[in-house]
Amino acid sequence: MLDWKKRTEGLRDNVDNSVDGARSYFGGLWLSRALGTLLALYLLIALVVGWYWSQEPELFPVQQHSQAAAEAAQRKLTVGYTTVETVKQVASTLLTKPGGYLSNDLAPPGLWLDDMPSWEYGVLVQVRDISRALRKDFARSQSQSTEDPDLAKAEPRFNFDNKSWALPASEDEYAEGIKSLDRYLARLSDPSQANAQFYARADNLNNWLGDTATRLGSLSQRLSASVGRVRLNTDVEPNQPIPEGQIVPVREEEVKTPWLQIDNVFYEARGQAWALSHILRAIEVDFADVLAKKNATVSVRQIIRELEAAQEPLWSPMILNGSGYGVLANHSLVMANYISRANAAIIDLRTLLSQG
Structure with a gap:
């Protein structure tokens, strides 16, 4: 039991x-x-x-935007207003586009994205160049004149580290740069403020275009290197003078963009082209008299056309890197074509401004 x-x-x-x-x-x-x-x-x-x-911002109408901004702030649309207001809007787009500024994100999905941060960096490069030109040339009557205090604050703000997450964050520095530009605009549009000037001269424009041509030339070379090519390196070794009568030694070397960097270079070029097309449209407004006297208006419009053509929609889900005459397309070479044509037009424009 x-x-x-x-x-x-x-x-x-x-x-x-x-x-x-x-x-x-x-x-x-x-x-x-x-x-x-x-x-x-x-x-x-x-x-x-x-x-x-990851959607790139659309192009915006420069002249209409500047007029609307001036009316909203009850400001007078003086010479230089369109250019500075356009730089403000281009820089603001980095902060206000979908997702905000992504280059310094530490959490997904921003952490996983690399195409849009490359686009942001391309835009930032052009903002830095034009802010330096505003401080160094456009707002000064001559090399010995005093620089504008607000522009002197704006330029270093835009040159702040683009990947700083905190203390301070990149967005905060760029926002301060935008505020400095706005203070300069407020004085520029006020007839009683004689200390704010914008000199729309051919030499000032030519200096900035020289920096722009250098940027585009380098960008074109980096894009073309997507397929790898052999170039002649004529660089002389440092501290090695060449005896008189001796030919400079020529070496061949292959230049090729790393596979993981191809899409980054492509989107950086898209960002630079996007920003530069807007700035040139503003330049066309503020430097209209100079361009007309030099018969250079058509040249500016041709540059803008090439840069805006580089903004055509990309229908492929990824950046293709086929060979020059291969079966697959090579998006980098297509972009390099637009950038090179714009660069060539800028060189012609500089010749007109200096000799026309």
Whole structure:
């Protein structure tokens, strides 16, 4: 009798243990499935948000935007207003576009994106160049004149590290640069403020175009290097003078953009072209008299046309890197074509400004 009770209790304990084990198993399985579902949902949302944040901003009408901004702020549309207001808007786009400024993001999906940060850097390069030109040339009557205090504050703000996350963040520095430009605009549009000037002269424009041509020339070379090519290196070794009558030694070397950098260079070029096309449209407004006297208006419009053509929609989900005459397209070479043509037109424009 006692043996029967013990066997019954043992069977009951085994059943209870089996039930508890099954509950633990199915509970763990449910938890893992729930976590897997949440992770998949998070990745899907991050993918959609990342795709939305990667959309490049559209081109905006420069002259209409400047007129509307001047009316909203009750300011007079003076010479130089369109250029500075356009620089403000271009810089503001970095902060206000979908997703905001992404180059210094430390969390997904911004952390996973590299195309849009490259685009942002391209825009930033042109903002830095034009802010330096404003401080150094456009706002000064001559090399010995005093620089504008607000422009002197704006330029270093835009040259701040583009990947700083905090203390201070890149966005905060760029926002301060935009505020400095706005203070300069407020004085420029006020006839009673004689200390704010904008000198729309051919030499000032030519100096900035020289920096722009250098930027585009380097960018074109980097884009062309996507397929790899052999070039002649005529660089002389440092501290190694060449004896009189001796030919400079020529070496061949292959230049090729690393595979993981091809899309970054492409989107940096898109960003520079986007920003530069807007700035040149503003230049066409503020330097209209200079360009007309030099017969250079058509040249400026040709540059803008090439840069805006580089903004055509990209229908491929990735940047293709086929060979020059291969089956697949090479988007970098197509972009290099537009950039090179714009650069050649800038060189012609500089000749007109200096000799026309």
